Amino acid sequence: MKTKDWFTDWFNTSYYHTLYKERNDGEAQLFMKNITSFLNLPKTTHILDLPCGKGRHSVFLNSLGYTVSGGDLAENSIKAAKKFENDTLQFKVHDMRKPFNHTYDAVFNLFTSFGYFEDDKEDILILNNIKQGLNKGGVFVFDFLNAEKVRLNLVTSETKTVDNITFNIKREIKEGFILKHISFFADGENHSYTERVKYLDLAKMTSFFNEVGFTITNVFGDYDLNTYEAKTSDRLIIIAK
Structure with missing residues (x-):
């Protein structure tokens, strides 16, 4: 019997991790270096990586000197990530549709980990939870596929x-x-x-961000932080406060 949400079912299998085992860690690390440098995040920054999967972004961010918390709905992924825990790197099972019991200086939503739900209200709820989970002046980094490309x-x-x-x-x-x-x-x-990921282009995401009261400060089209071009950019990366 399949669970209601496809991601709860699929992400928790070993086959998911087999299919995607060759994901480019170098590319992920380049993005983390570039974005933390661009944002000029001090080492005192507490970053929430949500959802974090097995923690590849979290572990690297922590190696750069940041305090990092990772949350993910997939229990198997969190179990694997917990092997990397230390005093400044912690992981726990968390459904991003639920409010946080802590606030953060930055929240990173990476690698197309959004837009899973039928109803836009659930996407809005997640963004609102993220906004409520940010400290004053906090920053939100949103990294999604470029739907138009x-x-x-x-x-x-x-x-x-x-x-x-x-x-x-x-x-x-x-x-x-x-x-x-x-x-x-x-x-x-x-x-x-x-x-199953919602077709979310820049216009749609801008409307979502506006609805929850985020201010978009930058839009990039790849992990080198080049300008976003709707037809040719690999990613849709939005920075908001």
Whole structure:
């Protein structure tokens, strides 16, 4: 029996981590270096990485000298991340639809970890929780796919073999969502999951940010912090206060 939310189900499997095991840590670290430098964040900054997955961004931010808290809904990911804990790096299971019981100097929402929900009200609720969880003068870093480039360059079908598992991947844009259907055979049975992320372009995200009272200060199009171009940028990165 699948759980209601696709991400609760899929993100908690070992297969999710197998499929994405070759994610580019160098690229992630470059982004963290660039963004903390651009924001001129003092080392006293307490950063919340939400959701944090297995903690790859959190661990690197902590290595730069920051106090970091990581929260994620996937218990398996938090269990893996906890191996890296120290006095200034802590992880816990947290649903970003729930308010925080702590406030932070900065909140980072990275690697397209937003827009999972049918109702815009839930996306707004998450942004409002983040805003309420920021100290006065705090900063929010939002890193999302560039929906328009995805639409213009959609790879509708591909196959990837990782650790002797062949993942069949099909993509489509339907009813306001970018869908990624993943099917494979492993451990004696067939599996299928669908990643579902809302089609959120700059205009839509700006309306969300305005609704909760965020002020957008910068918009970038990649991890080198180049100017955002709707048709060609790899990412939609928004800095808000």
